[in-house]
Amino acid sequence: MNNTEVGLALIDSRCSEEGGLTQASLQELREALGFGRLGKWVLEEIKKDLESYRLGWFPTNILEPEINAEPRQWQQVWIYRKDESPLARVLDAVLTDNAPADRVRATLTGIRLSDEVGLTAEQKLERIRQIVGPNSA
Numbered sequence: 001m002n003n004t005e006v007g008l009a010l011i012d013s014r015c016s017e018e019g020g021l022t023q024a025s026l027q028e029l030r031e032a033l034g035f036g037r038l039g040k041w042v043l044e045e046i047k048k049d050l051e052s053y054r055l056g057w058f059p060t061n062i063l064e065p066e067i068n069a070e071p072r073q074w075q076q077v078w079i080y081r082k083d084e085s086p087l088a089r090v091l092d093a094v095l096t097d098n099a100p101a102d103r104v105r106a107t108l109t110g111i112r113l114s115d116e117v118g119l120t121a122e123q124k125l126e127r128i129r130q131i132v133g134p135n136s137a
Contacts, residue, residue, distance in 0.1 A: 007032025008053045009077060015055065020081045020088065026062070027073035038073055040065040054082045058095055 011032055015022045029046050030038045043063045050057060051106050057077045061067045068075070079087050093107040 007034065008049060012053055012055060012081065015079055015081050020085050022084065023076055024079050025073060026071055026075045026077070027079075028074070038071050040069050040071055043071055044070060046100050047095060050079070056080050056082045056088070056095065058091065060095060090094070 011024060024032075026038055026043075026046075029050075030042060033046060033049050035042050037067075043065045047057075047063045049131060057079050059077065062071075062075050062077045067083065080088055080091055082092065089107045093103060108131075132134070
């Protein structure tokens with residue numbers, strides 16, 4: 001395992017321990033991935049490495065070298081596991097420019113936590129399955 005894999009494994013592990021979502025500074029990401037200095041083109045490398053590990057991030061503009069031309073070590077991004085969990089589905093629906101409209105609508109409609117009446121029968125069954133666990137069929 002190389003240094004990049006070790007650093008990403010630690011971030012991925014922390015993300016899992018925190019329920020699929022964690023926060024990291026650009027300094028932490030730079031160090032975890034073995035970069036000596038933080039420059040705007042290092043952001044591209046950080047993005048590629050996160051994507052290869054199936055990790056997403058937001059705000060997305062922090063890792064865009066064209067937008068964040070002078071990245072700072074203290075800047076923070078939220079890192080999430082792209083694992084089709086409810087959290088990942090919601091974040092992907094909101095953050096993905098080309099997400100199909102029906103998927104965005106279905107995902108966001110399904111998260112009405114205070115309005116159970118708005119859920120379809122299938123959505124209620126899915127919510128119950130999520131609470132009870134995957135092996136409860």
